[in-house]
Amino acid sequence: MSYPFLKGHGTENDFVLLPDHDGSVHGDLDPARVRALCDRRAGIGGDGVLRVVRRDGLWFMDYRNSDGSLSEMCGNGIRVFGRYLVDEGLVDPAEPLEVDTRDGVKVLTFDGDLVTVDMGTPKVLGETEVSVPGRTWTATHVDVGNPHAVAFVDDLAEAGPLLEAPTHDEAVYPDGVNVEFVVRRGAAHVAMRVHERGSGETRSCGTGACAVMVAAAEVDAASRDTAYRVDVPGGTLSIAWTADDRILMTGPAVLVARGTTDL
Known part of the structure; x- marks a missing residue:
């Protein structure tokens, strides 16, 4: 048919x-x-x-x-x-x-x-860990409708091998997790790469960009309604966490x- x-x-x-x-x-x-x-x-x-x-x-x-x-x-x-x-x-x-x-x-x-x-409304659920052979990173567990582990790294150029098969705590993420590796580019400006459960590395992940913005805003103690620029390999998204606790994603x-x- x-x-x-x-x-x-x-x-x-x-x-x-x-x-x-x-x-x-x-x-x-x-x-x-x-x-x-x-x-x-x-x-x-x-x-x-x-x-x-x-x-x-x-x-x-x-x-x-x-x-x-x-x-x-x-x-x-x-x-x-x-x-x-x-x-x-x-x-x-x-x-x-x-x-x-x-x-x-x-x-x-x-x-x-x-x-x-x-x-x-996002859920910030504390610290977790993601690993590849020989290295482990502390990550922030963020749920924006699906689960994410956001880890800040020094250089995204080194993230390629990390994105092939990152592992996670299966007790925390029994159904798998999207893993984002993130670097800072400036004030309210970050860049990321992502390994999506069920798809592998993709050129962008909208929920992942939202999770990254939330994790960065928490660390920065950013005021609500601050719009973050989130660069992904496939372009740029604008994410804001509003005063009434909503995430607005524009792209x-x-x-x-x-x-x-x-x-």
Whole structure:
């Protein structure tokens, strides 16, 4: 059976989108099919799959990592999801857009090419550790709908081998964890690389950038509403932790291709 797809990215964190508005085409996505779609040599290629579904009066983002596993939330993915709805004329970009996810309803607003997402209230859950053979770093455990371990390092150029297979405390993260390695670039300005559970190293991670901003703001004792610039290999995101304890993430979202596939 052939079916339509689109390809999009947010700061080069890329996704295959599957329109399935009434839920009749794909049902419960099989992990093997997700892996086939995300395969960069034999498939379309992507860090994950976004199935676009309408249920209970809201748009629902059914997100799967590239290995076929479920994820509660995807910060770059939800911006791409919103861009699809706007570009298809399914929603009005002048109005706030509610999108349901496995981490609850998120609200998106649009300003030209930029999309801002209210990611909700972060949870700072104390110190943990991440390790690679021969080295261990203290990290900050931050939950922004999915789990993160944020470790500050001296040089991101050395982070490549660290991102191949970092290990973590399985008692703290029984379902796996996204690991961010971070350096400071200036006042309210950091840069990061990320290893995402279920996908490996990616060019960007929206929830990871939010977790990094929270960890940095905690160390800096930054005042609320301070906007941090977070550089990722695929671009730049702006993250603010508001006075009413919400995380606002702003960044681009682009659709780059569409077609049909029988993968």
